Amino acid sequence: HLSAAGDTLWTRTIAGAGPHYPAGIAVTQTGDVVLFGAYGSMTDFGGPGPLPFPAGDTKDFFVAKFAGTTGALLWQKAIHADDNDDPGVGDVTLDEAGDVYIAGAFNTSIDFGDGSIASTTPGDNEVFLAKLDGTDGAVVWLKRLGGPGSAIYAEDVVAARGDVLHVVGNFGASCNIGGSAMVPVGGRDGFIGTFSSVTGQYLRQRQLGGTGDDTVTAVAVDINGLTYLAMSSEAVAGGVSFAGQSLSGAGTGGETVVGALDSLNMVRWAQRFGGSGSDVPTRLATLADGSVALLGSFTSPTIAFGDTVLTNSGS
Numbered sequence: 001h002l003s004a005a006g007d008t009l010w011t012r013t014i015a016g017a018g019p020h021y022p023a024g025i026a027v028t029q030t031g032d033v034v035l036f037g038a039y040g041s042m043t044d045f046g047g048p049g050p051l052p053f054p055a056g057d058t059k060d061f062f063v064a065k066f067a068g069t070t071g072a073l074l075w076q077k078a079i080h081a082d083d084n085d086d087p088g089v090g091d092v093t094l095d096e097a098g099d100v101y102i103a104g105a106f107n108t109s110i111d112f113g114d115g116s117i118a119s120t121t122p123g124d125n126e127v128f129l130a131k132l133d134g135t136d137g138a139v140v141w142l143k144r145l146g147g148p149g150s151a152i153y154a155e156d157v158v159a160a161r162g163d164v165l166h167v168v169g170n171f172g173a174s175c176n177i178g179g180s181a182m183v184p185v186g187g188r189d190g191f192i193g194t195f196s197s198v199t200g201q202y203l204r205q206r207q208l209g210g211t212g213d214d215t216v217t218a219v220a221v222d223i224n225g226l227t228y229l230a231m232s233s234e235a236v237a238g239g240v241s242f243a244g245q246s247l248s249g250a251g252t253g254g255e256t257v258v259g260a261l262d263s264l265n266m267v268r269w270a271q272r273f274g275g276s277g278s279d280v281p282t283r284l285a286t287l288a289d290g291s292v293a294l295l296g297s298f299t300s301p302t303i304a305f306g307d308t309v310l311t312n313s314g315s
Contacts, residue, residue, distance in 0.1 A: 001033070001071060010071035016043035016050070021059070024091035028098040028134070031068030036092035036102050038062070046073040054080060061089070061104055063137060077137040080111040088125070090154035090169070095197055096161075098134035103127060103154035103167050115139035121148045127177075129154070129167055131200065141200040145193065150175035153215075156283075160221040165197040168229060170215030178202025185209060185241075190216035190231050192265070206265040209233065210241030220284040220292065226268065228292050230281035231257040235274070242270040254278040256296055256303075275300025277312075 001009045014020060018041025026034045038059045044050040045064045053060060061079035066072065088105030095101070107125045109118040119126050126146035133140055146152040151172035158166050170188045174181050177193040179202060189209035195202055208216055212234025220228045233240040233255045240247050242259045245267050249255070251274035258281065259270030273279065277299030285293045299315050 001068070012046060012066060012071045012073075014043060014045055017041045018043075018053070019059075021089055023089040023104075024093075024102075026092050026094045026100075027068070028094055029096065030098070032074065032098070033066045033068055034092055034094060034100055034134075035064050035066070036062070036089075038089045038104075045076045046071075047076050051076055051078040057081065061102075061110075063092070063100065063102060063132065065100075065134075065137070075137045077132070078113065081106045082109040082111070088153045090127070090167075091156045093158045093165075094134070095159040099140065099197075100132040100134055100137070101130065101157055101159055101165055101197065102132070103129050103157040103169075105153045112139050112142065115142045117142055117144045119144070120146070124149055125151050125153065127152050127154045127167070127169065129157070129165075129195065129200070131165075131197065143195070143200050145175075145177040146171070147174070147176040147181075149173045151188075152177075155216060156218045158219050158221055159197050160227075161223075161225065163197045164203065165195045166192055166219050166221065166227060167195070168192045168216035168219045177205055179205045182207045186211045186234070186236075187213045188215060190214045190229075190233075192216060192219065192227070192229060192261070194265075204265055206243060206261065208241075208243050210236060210239065210246075212236045212240070214240075217281050218284040220286045222286040222290065222292075224290075225263050227261045227263075227265075228284050228286060229259050229261065230284050230294060230296070231259070232280045233257050233272075240272055242272075243267045245270050247272040249274070251279075251300075252276050253300065254280060256281045256294075256298075258284070258292070258294060273303055273305060274298070275303055277301070279303055 090103035255274035281296040
């Protein structure tokens, strides 16, 4: 934890013999820190005992909450994925009350200790979406998204005002997250699903993408209720698509698309950035002045954002 001047206030070592995969971090309004990710061996977060790692597991999930002032561990939670291969790690977000929402992928069963779900068909990738009590990590509600053969992955999740929760990602076959089934136009399509953060009830969805491989990698919401999406989109014959809106350009590889949706998932605007390489957005954030910050990577020789041209010095 660094001060505004960049001085180190505290550090926390997460110890374990196996691999560790941090996926997301979120900060409460009082400054406490929630970390979400996956781990591959018995792991010590600084609590009274390490998180266990059952024999036969490949990679399990963890959620840990630390005090913002000292870094002391407040609580930790192991989420066991009884999988034949690695589960996909999504992200974490918090609401204004400090409750925790996580999304990730699994293909056999997922066990929170105080709640569990099994995949529709063992071996098929599906998504779990869960709300945890911010005070102790107890499960408030738990959902499964996808269905047989959907090959669905969650990439990001955000809680917004009005008791709504958005989750984004991609799917590779007929997919059901609560509304009508979505069928990809290309190899993979992106999606946004909206749920009640109070109960987990499905509210609405939107499929995004064109005839190439597409995934929504990030989501953010501003104070006016606009939802911003970042999408990695494969250009086919020079074109990409965002929620049915065609975006032409000279790019030939994986393009970065950023767009805004209103409260009914109707497109307000969309822009495309990219070149001949793979240009991938990874995170979005909305700022107090109404602007949007975008983070990502690019392998194209150059990538232009308006009049600013960035030149690649490697990959």
